[in-house]
Amino acid sequence: MIIIRDLDRRLPEGKRILDGIDARLDPGTFVAVAGASGSGKSALLRCLALRDRWSAGEYKVDGVDILKAGWSARMKFRRQIAYLEQRPVLFEKKTALKNVLIGNAEQTPLWRRITGMVRSDDYMGGMDMLEAVGLLDHAHRPVEKMSGGERQRVAIARALVHGARYVFADEPVSGLDPHTSEELMATLKKLCSEKGTTIVAALHRLELAEKFADEVWGLQDGKLVLQVQGRRLTAAEKLRLND
Numbered sequence: 265m266i267i268i269r270d271l272d273r274r275l276p277e278g279k280r281i282l283d284g285i286d287a288r289l290d291p292g293t294f295v296a297v298a299g300a301s302g303s304g305k306s307a308l309l310r311c312l313a314l315r316d317r318w319s320a321g322e323y324k325v326d327g328v329d330i331l332k333a334g335w336s337a338r339m340k341f342r343r344q345i346a347y348l349e350q351r352p353v354l355f356e357k358k359t360a361l362k363n364v365l366i367g368n369a370e371q372t373p374l375w376r377r378i379t380g381m382v383r384s385d386d387y388m389g390g391m392d393m394l395e396a397v398g399l400l401d402h403a404h405r406p407v408e409k410m411s412g413g414e415r416q417r418v419a420i421a422r423a424l425v426h427g428a429r430y431v432f433a434d435e436p437v438s439g440l441d442p443h444t445s446e447e448l449m450a451t452l453k454k455l456c457s458e459k460g461t462t463i464v465a466a467l468h469r470l471e472l473a474e475k476f477a478d479e480v481w482g483l484q485d486g487k488l489v490l491q492v493q494g495r496r497l498t499a500a501e502k503l504r505l506n507d
């Protein structure tokens with residue numbers, strides 16, 4: 265379980281982009297973060313993924329405040345995190361399976377990523393994860409020949425096969441067609457229910473947030489103004505998030 269208390273994020277010039285965020289993340293939960301452009305969605309995800317420094321607040325993971333913990337505790341937590349950008353950075357010439365097995369910079373040593381060497385006992389784990397995200401038939405296809413949605417699913421499989429318990433995805437369906445967007449969201453939902461992965465995704469399309477997320481967080485001017493569970497948003501709530 266993750267508990268967030270009084271999360272503040274200020275830029276060096278003093279501008280506050282996150283203001284007093286309080287929230288809770290239960291294991292296996294899919295949370296959609298909604299809000300207008302500039303509301304703080306990406307900033308929140310980067311703070312949760314420890315990509316950006318917190319100006320103030322508590323970040324408790326299973327009772328341990330990660331911000332006050334020692335270096336080893338923070339590194340252990342970072343290895344359990346996957347941060348997915350809108351356009352994942354992958355090895356273009358390598359296959360989907362190779363990308364999954366090699367991992368990203370925070371999960372595997374530099375020499376292993378450069379050489380592409382993997383242990384034989386990792387092979388089946390990689391294939392199982394590609395099957396989980398619906399890409400088993402494309403395991404040996406070069407990433408450069410894949411669509412945007414397929415590339416996102418390779419990035420998800422890569423994160424999970426290397427032990428990610430928490431996925432923070434920044435607009436994972438940006439630029440994808442409606443059908444592919446729905447497929448990717450269904451994949452994320454399946455990972456929550458079947459593998460217990462906790463997922464927080466920034467989404468600009470409220471209809472996807474309502475359809476697939478267990479909970480919707482609404483941001484406005486860096487403040488968490490909505491936390492809705494188990495129901496659709498009202499017209500007034502949607503209007504507030506689009507202001």
